[in-house]
Amino acid sequence: MEKSETTLDLASRKSARQLDFTAVRGGPTLLKLSPPMPHSPLQSRLPVELQSDFQSRGQGPWLHSQPWWLQQRTSQSPVMPHLLSPRSQLSSPVLRLPHPAQKLPVKMLQVVKQESPRSLPQNNAGLKDNTPKKQKQCNCKNSRCLKLYCECFASGIYCDGCNCLNCHNNVDNEAARQEAVGITLERNPNAFRPKIASSPQKPQVSMEEVSEIQVIGKHNKGCHCKKSGCLKKYCECFQANILCSENCKCMDCKNFEGSDERREVFQEECSLFHIRQATNAAISGAVGPSSTGTHITPKKRKIQEIFSGKSVIGQTVNTAAQYQQELDPLASSPLSLSASFVSDTANTRISGSSRSTYRSVLADVLQTQNVKNLCSLLVVLSRVAAKTNAEMREKVVRKIETGKYEASIASSAQLLQDNREVVKPVCQDHVIIEEADAVDIDNRNRPLSPETLALMCDEQDGMFFGNGSANGVAIDNTNQNMIQKSSNSDGCTDVYEEQERLILTKFRDILCGLITLGSIKETMYSSLVKKDVGIKKESADNGDRGHC
DNA sequence: GAGTTTGAAACT
C-alpha cells in the first residue's frame, strides 16, 4: 500500500475535521492577508464587477502578483467547493466551515490560477480580459494530486485537463480530496494561503517603476535554496519575482537588491523579451497564428542569445510581466497587425502583476494609415486580380477551343506578372492607393472570392475606414452586388485561386519587407544597446547600482 | 523526450 494512501486511510479514521481555510494563527478573521489595497494590478485585470467587489468588500486581496500557488484560476479550472461557498462546504460529508460568518467571497476566489512560467506556452491561446486562460496543467504521478506537490491542489482547484496520473483531485474523488485538504491544513494551516506577503502597489506603474515592483512582497516562509543562487525558478522568491528576505535561509543568495548577478539576469530577460516580442509580432503577422506561442525554451534561448548579442539595457521588465505579455493575444494575432505594430498606446497594457511597455521596433516604421492602406490595397488588388484572371480564363477557354491551350500557360504567367507590377510596397510611406485604384476597374460585377468579400465586408463595417469611403476606396452598393453575384456565381474556383494567390503573395511580400525593416532596426538597436551596456557596466563598477 | 538538478513538501 502506498504511503500516501496509508496516510489518507489513517486520516479517514479521524473524526471529521473542521476545515477552516481562514483558521490561521491569527484567528478566523484572517481572510484579509494584508491591509486593504486601494488598487492592485490584479484588481485592475479583473472584470469590472469583480473590481467593485474588491472595493465594496474592503478586503485586501490575498491574491497578489505571484506565481501559481496564489490560487488564481479560471472559469475553466473549477475551484474546490469548500473554497467557493459555505453552502457547498456544509454539504461536504467531511469538512465544514466552522462559522457561517466566515463566508468566503465567492467571486474573489474565482480568479485565474496564475500560471507558472513553464505553463505559459500553453496559454497563448488564452484571450485577454474576460476570456478564460488555460489553466496550469500538472504532471503529478505519485501524489495523486492530493499533496502540495501538485500545483493544482496547492492552488485550491481541481485538476482539469492535466497530465497527471491517478489523479484524485477531481469531483469524482471529492471525499479523498477533502481529506487530503484537511490533512494538509492540519499540517500547515497556511498551506493554501499565498506564500508571498504583498505590499501595496501603485496602480499605475511606469517603466521606471517596474524595477521597484520586483522588490515588493516577501516570501512568508522564505526560500531555502542552496545551489541556484536564488536566481533560477527553483527559487520561489525568484519565481515570484521578489527579492529574498530575512525569512529566507538560502545559501549564496544572489537575489538581493544591488546584486550584479541578479541585474544581469534581468537584463538578459529584458533583451530576450523585447527581441522575442518583435520577432513574434513579425512572424505572427507574416505566417499566422500557427507560429505563435513561442515560449523561450532553452534551445530557442540560445538562438536568441546569438541573435541578440545577449544583452539589452534600457528598460527593466519584470519577468512576470514579460511572461504575461507573451500571453497577450494582440501580440500574436495576425489580426492585430495594426494594434501591435503601430500604436504605442496600444502596446502599453496592464499585464501580469505589473504594467510594462513594449514598443515594437516597427513602431516608427508602420503607421496606422499604412495598415489601412494595406487593407485597401488588398481589396483593390483583388479586384484587379478578378478582372485579369477572368480575362485570362476567357483566353484559356478560347485557346482550348482553338487547340492552343499550351500557349496560354505562358500567357497566364505573363498576366500574373503584370498584375504584380500594379501596386507599390505598402511601406513606402503611405501606399498610393490611388495608383491601384486608377487601374481601370470595370470588373465590379465580377464575382469575388469569399476571402475577398470578407475583406470588403470589413471595410463596410467601417473597421478600417471609418466612414467607409476613406482612402479613395469607395464602398458602395456595388460591393453588395458583387456579394450577391458571388453567391450566385457558378463557382469560378480558378479565378478565386488566382485572386487569392495574388493577394497572398503580395501580402507575403509586404510582410517580408516589414520583417526586414524590423530586423534592420533591431540590429541597429542591439548595437546601440551593447554600447550602452558597456557604459552601464563601467558605471556599475564605479558604484552605480542602477537597474536596467 | 529523456535524464538530471533542484528545492519544497512530506516524512522520520
Added chain:
DNA sequence: CAGTTTCAAACTC
C-alpha cells in the same frame, strides 16, 4: 527541529 526521503518543476542535453 533537524535530517532524510519523496516529489514534481525547472533545467540540460
